Amino acid sequence: MSQLPIPEFFDSDRVSQLWRVPYADRAAQAKTWAEQHDLSPASADDRRICLLLIDVQNTFCLPDYELFVAGRSGRGAIEDNIRLCKFIYRHLGQITNIVATMDTHRAMQIFHPFFWVDGDGNNPPPMTEIVAEEVEAGKWNVNPAIVPNLQAGDYEKLQRYALHYAKLLNNNRQYPLMVWPYHGMLGGVGHALVSAIEEACFFHSIARRSQIRYEQKGTNPLTENYSALKPEVLEDEAGNPIDKKNTELIEYLLGFDAVIVAGQAKSHCVAWTVSNFLEEINARDRQLASKVYLLDDCTSPVVVPDVVDYTDAAEAAFDRFAEAGMHRIKSTETI
Numbered sequence: 001m002s003q004l005p006i007p008e009f010f011d012s013d014r015v016s017q018l019w020r021v022p023y024a025d026r027a028a029q030a031k032t033w034a035e036q037h038d039l040s041p042a043s044a045d046d047r048r049i050c051l052l053l054i055d056v057q058n059t060f061c062l063p064d065y066e067l068f069v070a071g072r073s074g075r076g077a078i079e080d081n082i083r084l085c086k087f088i089y090r091h092l093g094q095i096t097n098i099v100a101t102m103d104t105h106r107a108m109q110i111f112h113p114f115f116w117v118d119g120d121g122n123n124p125p126p127m128t129e130i131v132a133e134e135v136e137a138g139k140w141n142v143n144p145a146i147v148p149n150l151q152a153g154d155y156e157k158l159q160r161y162a163l164h165y166a167k168l169l170n171n172n173r174q175y176p177l178m179v180w181p182y183h184g185m186l187g188g189v190g191h192a193l194v195s196a197i198e199e200a201c202f203f204h205s206i207a208r209r210s211q212i213r214y215e216q217k218g219t220n221p222l223t224e225n226y227s228a229l230k231p232e233v234l235e236d237e238a239g240n241p242i243d244k245k246n247t248e249l250i251e252y253l254l255g256f257d258a259v260i261v262a263g264q265a266k267s268h269c270v271a272w273t274v275s276n277f278l279e280e281i282n283a284r285d286r287q288l289a290s291k292v293y294l295l296d297d298c299t300s301p302v303v304v305p306d307v308v309d310y311t312d313a314a315e316a317a318f319d320r321f322a323e324a325g326m327h328r329i330k331s332t333e334t335i
Contacts, residue, residue: 054263
């Protein structure tokens with residue numbers, strides 16, 4: 001099937017803005033679009049293709065929101081989403097299902113400022129890295145105010161866990177514990193999909209009779225969840241489980257003939273998700289890596305000028321994925 005045209009209602013200048021999707025209008029247009037372009041229901045696809053959208057949410061993708069992924073260009077997520085919208089519309093007849101992961105948080109989580117206090121009771125500013133030695137030395141402690149909400153009043157237990165958590169991230173992960181700005185807040189506008197992306201996904205749902213699948217991640221207050229497939233920490237200091245990997249989603253993705261990945265941020269949630277997916281693939285059949293396609297121009301790394309720049313780390317991760325057999329492609333390529 002050749003690529004389809006872009007619907008006239010799509011406006012690239014609005015991708016960086018928040019607005020209400022006119023569902024009734026788009027539903028009617030999608031039905032007409034399907035008739036005009038002879039689009040069959042997704043259930044009839046011979047080659048089943050899943051588009052996996054990682055955290056394409058306002059909190060990461062709109063300027064002035066909490067964790068806008070600017071990349072080195074300063075417009076990273078905006079340009080990514082313009083290309084991503086066009087990719088969805090052009091390949092409407094080939095994308096069988098869309099999965100959208102949603103970073104989903106509340107105020108009292110281990111990576112948010114309110115979880116921690118210093119000796120004077122001050123919360124750490126966003127973008128503070130907390131290492132185990134600082135927790136052991138008492139530079140950073142669990143905020144007593146959160147304990148009734150998370151550990152039924154057992155402050156010492158939560159403090160032990162916080163040290164355990166920091167040690168695990170120091171020893172086993174590429175990045176230490178980072179205190180992020182409050183972001184992806186459940187119930188807030190930052191949590192929602194970018195309007196233009198939501199519109200494209202809704203249009204696909206109606207045109208292809210295919211229900212979008214939403215996957216919340218990051219709801220556990222005691223662990224980061226960069227990956228959509230597995231949280232950073234699975235057990236507490238005593239070896240008791242606190243969370244588990246998303247086996248259902250892993251099996252769902254493996255059931256497709258191809259999985260195309262895009263979203264934010266390339267250095268964190270995208271890289272972690274793909275890395276975990278590769279682990280699952282390697283545990284079964286390394287040849288399955290060839291079914292994964294990474295939309296290289298629809299994702300950007302975290303870059304905060306004069307603070308952090310994860311561009312090189314993101315590229316190294318994607319190079320590793322390609323070496324394992326995955327495909328790095330551009331959104332303009334035919335799938």
